[in-house]
Amino acid sequence: MEQVALSWLVWTLTEDPFMLGAINGTRALPFILSPLAGVAADRIDRKKLMITTQFGVMLLSFSMSLLVYSGLIRLWMVFVFAILAGTTWAFNQPVRQAIIPNLVPKKHIMNAVALGSSAMNMTRLIGPIGAGFIIAMVGVEGAFAGKGVAYIAVIVMTFFVRVPPIVDRATRLGIRQDLWSGFNYIWNNRMIFTLLVMALIPIVLVMPYIWSFMPVFADQVYDMGPEGMGILYGAVGLGALGGSLTVASLGSFRQKGLLLMLSGIVMGAMLILFGMSTYFPLTLLVLVGVGFPQTFYNSLTQTLIQMNITDDVRGRVMSILMLDRGLGPLGSFFAGFMASIVGAPGAVIIGGSITFVLAILGFIFMPNIRKWDYNVPMAEVSNNS
Numbered sequence: 117m118e119q120v121a122l123s124w125l126v127w128t129l130t131e132d133p134f135m136l137g138a139i140n141g142t143r144a145l146p147f148i149l150s151p152l153a154g155v156a157a158d159r160i161d162r163k164k165l166m167i168t169t170q171f172g173v174m175l176l177s178f179s180m181s182l183l184v185y186s187g188l189i190r191l192w193m194v195f196v197f198a199i200l201a202g203t204t205w206a207f208n209q210p211v212r213q214a215i216i217p218n219l220v221p222k223k224h225i226m227n228a229v230a231l232g233s234s235a236m237n238m239t240r241l242i243g244p245i246g247a248g249f250i251i252a253m254v255g256v257e258g259a260f261a262g263k264g265v266a267y268i269a270v271i272v273m274t275f276f277v278r279v280p281p282i283v284d285r286a287t288r289l290g291i292r293q294d295l296w297s298g299f300n301y302i303w304n305n306r307m308i309f310t311l312l313v314m315a316l317i318p319i320v321l322v323m324p325y326i327w328s329f330m331p332v333f334a335d336q337v338y339d340m341g342p343e344g345m346g347i348l349y350g351a352v353g354l355g356a357l358g359g360s361l362t363v364a365s366l367g368s369f370r371q372k373g374l375l376l377m378l379s380g381i382v383m384g385a386m387l388i389l390f391g392m393s394t395y396f397p398l399t400l401l402v403l404v405g406v407g408f409p410q411t412f413y414n415s416l417t418q419t420l421i422q423m424n425i426t427d428d429v430r431g432r433v434m435s436i437l438m439l440d441r442g443l444g445p446l447g448s449f450f451a452g453f454m455a456s457i458v459g460a461p462g463a464v465i466i467g468g469s470i471t472f473v474l475a476i477l478g479f480i481f482m483p484n485i486r487k488w489d490y491n492v493p494m495a496e497v498s499n500n501s
Contacts, residue, residue, distance in 0.1 A: 117266075118177070120247040120330075120349055121259035122198065124342055125184065127331035128256075129191050133460055136328045137452020142195050144448065146202035147438055150210060154435020155294045157211040158428065163279040166215070169208035170271050176201050177264035184257035210435035217422055217430065218280050227364050229419045244353060248346015298432030301425075308421060310485065312436055314380075315417050317474060318410050320447035322383055325391075325467040326352055326406060328451055332460040338396050351400040355407025362408075363415040373488035376416045377479045379409040384472025391464030 119140075126139045156165060180197050183189045220228040247259045302309050334345035359379075366372065386405040393399040418437065425433045447467075454463035479486060 117243040117247040117259055117263045118201065120244045120342075120346060121251065121256050121263075122194065123328070123331050124251055124345065125189070125256045126191070126194060127335070129189075129194070133329065133332050133455040134452040135191075136331060137324060137448045137450075137455065139194060139198055140324060140328045141448030141452070143198040143202045146199060146206045147209075149203065149206045150435040150438040151295055151298065151432065152291075152435075153207040153438070154210045154214075154298060154432035155291055156207065157214045157431025157435065158294065158298075159291075161279075162211045162215050162218075162431075163274065163277060165211045166208065167271055167274050169204045169211075170267055170274060172204040173201065173208070174264050174267035174271065176204065177260050177267065181257045181260035181264065184255065184260065206438065209438045210431050213418070213422075213434040213437070214431040215277075215279055217427065219277075225419065225422050229363075229415060229422060231360075231364050242350075242353070244349030245346045248342045248344070248349070251342040251346075294432070298429055298436070301429050302433060302436060305424075307484070308424060308433065310482070311417050311421050314376075314478070314485070315414070315437055317380060317471060318383065318413055321467050321471045321474070322387060322406075322410055324447040324451040325387060325464045326403075326410075328448055329455060329460040329464065332455070333399075337394060337461065338399075340396075344396075347400070348403060351403035352407035355404035356411035357407075358404070359408040359411035359413075360415050363412055363419070372416055372420070373485045376413060376420075377475070377482070377486045379413040379416070380475035381472065381479065383409040383413060384468050384470075384475050387468030387471060388465055389468075391461045391466075391468060 122139055122143070123136055126135050129135075176197060180189075183193060216228050216232060217225055246262075250258045250262060302312065330345050330348045334340045334342070334348060338344055366375075383406065386402055386409065389402045390399065390406055393402055421433065421437060422430075451463050451467060454466055457463075458466070
C-alpha cells in the first residue's frame, strides 16, 4: 500500500518517470545499513526490536497522511519520508527473517519461509488493488492512514509471539567485531556467498522496473487512473503469491538448485514481454508471469541460506541478504534514467534483457548451483566445487 501511494503521489506531483525511479531508489537506500541491523538482531531482544520498528512505520504513515490531507506536502517531504521509512524497514527485515527458524523446527524452515512469503505476497495482491481504489475514492492520504491503522493490529499481534532468547555469544564482542565476524562467516562459506550474490539480480534488475513504472503504464500506456495502477500491481502480487505457495509445496523435491536457475531465466523473459505488451489483459497475464518466478527465486534463495547457517550469525547473514535492497537504488536510478531517454516500456525491455542474459550465463557457468542436490549439505558441495 505504501509503495502504491508513494508512486502515485510522486507521479501527481511531478509526472516525471525519473522521479518515480528516484523515490523508489531513495526508499531502498537506507538498506545499506542492513549489516548494522543484522548485528542488532544478534545482540538485542528480537521481539522488542520488531515492535519498535513497527511502531516507527505506524507513526510515519499517520504523519504522511496528515501532510497530504492538509495540503502541506511537498516533494522534498516525500523523499524525507522515503528515507525514514526505508530506515525502519532496514532494521525490521533482518530481525523478521532471523526469527523464523526460532519458531519452527529446521525441517519445516522451507515451508515457514515460503508461507511467510505467501502472507507477504497476499498483501502485495490485496494492498495495491485496495490502495488504488482508496486513492481513487478518498485520496492518497487515505492509503497512508490505512497502513497506519493496519500496523496497530500488527503491533498488537507481535506482542503475543513467543520468541526464544538469543544466544549471548554475539554480546561478548564489540559491534565492530560482530560485524566483521559476520562478513568472515559469509566469505568462508562459498555457497552462501554465491547465493547472496545471486539474490542481487531481482532487486537491482527486476524490482525497479516493476514497482517504479506502474503509474506511467497505467496513465500513458493504458489511459487508466489509480484503479488501473492498483490492478497492475495486484497482478504481480497474484503471481508472487503463486510462486511462494509453489515453493511451500515442493517438499522433498531434490533439484531445487535447477529450479532456482530456471526461475531466473523465466523472470527476465517475462519482464521483456511486459515492456513489449500494449494490450491490458495480456499485460496482466504477463505480470503474473513476472511475479511468479521472482518470488519463487527469492523464496528458494532465502530458504537455502536459512537451512545452512547457524543461529548465532543468522541476523547478520540475513542482513547481508537484505543489503541487496540497499543496492536497489542503483537499479532504480538507472531505470529512471533509461525511462527518461527511451520511455518506460523501453527501459523495462532493457532491464529484462540484462536479467535474461545474466540468468543464462549463470545457468551455464554455475553448475554447482544448477546440479545441487537439496539433500546434500551445502558445505559438502562447497568443499568439492
